[in-house]
Amino acid sequence: MKSPTLLPHFSRPILAAVLGLVVAAAPSALRAESDDFDDGNDTGWTRYSPLAPYGVSGVFSFPNGGYRIQTTSPSPNPTALGNARTGSLRPGTTYTDFYISVDIVNWNDALPQAAGILARVGTPGLGMTTGYAFTWSRGSGATGGDMDISRIDGETPHGVTVTGNDKYHFTPGQKYRLVFIGKGITLEGRIYALPDVTTPVVTIIGDDTKPNPYTSGTSGLVVYDNSSAANNLSDTTFDNWFAGDIEPPKLTYEFNPSFHEFIIRYPLDYATGVWTLQGTPSLNAPVTWTDLSTDPVDGKYYYIEPADSGNKFFRLKRL
Numbered sequence: 001m002k003s004p005t006l007l008p009h010f011s012r013p014i015l016a017a018v019l020g021l022v023v024a025a026a027p028s029a030l031r032a033e034s035d036d037f038d039d040g041n042d043t044g045w046t047r048y049s050p051l052a053p054y055g056v057s058g059v060f061s062f063p064n065g066g067y068r069i070q071t072t073s074p075s076p077n078p079t080a081l082g083n084a085r086t087g088s089l090r091p092g093t094t095y096t097d098f099y100i101s102v103d104i105v106n107w108n109d110a111l112p113q114a115a116g117i118l119a120r121v122g123t124p125g126l127g128m129t130t131g132y133a134f135t136w137s138r139g140s141g142a143t144g145g146d147m148d149i150s151r152i153d154g155e156t157p158h159g160v161t162v163t164g165n166d167k168y169h170f171t172p173g174q175k176y177r178l179v180f181i182g183k184g185i186t187l188e189g190r191i192y193a194l195p196d197v198t199t200p201v202v203t204i205i206g207d208d209t210k211p212n213p214y215t216s217g218t219s220g221l222v223v224y225d226n227s228s229a230a231n232n233l234s235d236t237t238f239d240n241w242f243a244g245d246i247e248p249p250k251l252t253y254e255f256n257p258s259f260h261e262f263i264i265r266y267p268l269d270y271a272t273g274v275w276t277l278q279g280t281p282s283l284n285a286p287v288t289w290t291d292l293s294t295d296p297v298d299g300k301y302y303y304i305e306p307a308d309s310g311n312k313f314f315r316l317k318r319l
Helices: none
Strands: 019-021 033-035 046-048 058-061 067-071 085-095 098-107 113-122 130-137 146-153 156-159 176-183 186-193 202-207 217-225 235-244 252-256 261-267 275-280 295-297 300-306 312-318
Touching: 033 085, 046 058, 058 085, 067 085, 067 217, 085 113, 085 235, 098 113, 098 217, 113 146, 113 176, 113 235, 130 176, 130 186, 130 217, 146 186, 146 202, 217 235, 261 275, 275 300
Parallel strands: 019 312
Antiparallel strands: 033 235, 046 085, 058 067, 067 235, 085 217, 098 176, 098 235, 113 130, 113 217, 130 146, 146 156, 176 186, 186 202, 252 261, 261 300, 275 312, 295 300
C-alpha cells in the first residue's frame, strides 16, 4: 500500500499512487476555464503584441506541452512606445471577482524580464490597455527577484501598495505557480514552489484605492523587458493555466489505520451545489468519472475509500 499523492490541480497525475487527488474545475455556466497546452496550440487565446506595427512581435510556441512567449527585439523607441512587451489574452469570459493561476516552468534566466498574469483587462492595445497584473520580476544577481501587483492605466503599470514580503528569487530548474485573486478592490498574489500547492512561498495583498478601480474584464498572460535601458528581450514558458470567479477548494486526505481506509476531505463552505466529488479507477483515456456521496463532519465534507480498493483518483468538479 502506498500513501496518496497530492497533485496541483490541472497537473499531470502520477499513476503509481494507489490514491491520487486531483482538484479540477470543469468549464461551466459558472465560468471556470483552463488550458494545459498539451494540444500544442493556443486556440481560445488572442495574441497580444502592441508593438507589432513597430517591428516588436511576439513569438509563441509550445515546447513540451508548455506555452512559450517571447519578444523578438527591444523597443525601437522606449520613450514614446515603452519597453518591449507581448502576451496572450482570453477574450471569451469576463470576470468581476477572479481566481487565476498559471505555472512558470521555464525562462531565460539571463534576461532582466518580468512575466505573469493579467486580470480585468479592458480595451487591449497600444497605449490603451487597462486592468491589473501580478508579475514576477527576474531582478539582478543570483538572489534577485520580486513580485508586484500593478494597476494598468493606458498600458502604464502603477504599483499597488501591498503587505507581505514581495522579495523572492526564482531558481532555474524549479517550477512555480502564480495565483492572482481579486475580490472587489482587494488584490492578492501568491507564489507556490511546485509541486507544493499547499503552502505559498510568497503572499502579498493590497487594495486599489485610486479613483475608478477596474471592476471587470478578461484575463491573460504577459511578458516584458524589465530593464532600465529597455534594450533586452523576454522569454518565459507557462503551463497549466486556470481561471474562474472563485478559488477552487483543495482536497486533503488522511489514512485511518484502524479501519484501513483513506478519508478524503474538502471545506464545508464550498456547498455541494457548486462542487461535487468524483472518482475514477484509471486516468487512461477514455476516463469515466463517477459522482461520489459526501457527508459533512467537523466543518468539512468527507468521503471514505478502502485502502485495498486498488488505484483510485479523485477530483472536485465544478457544476
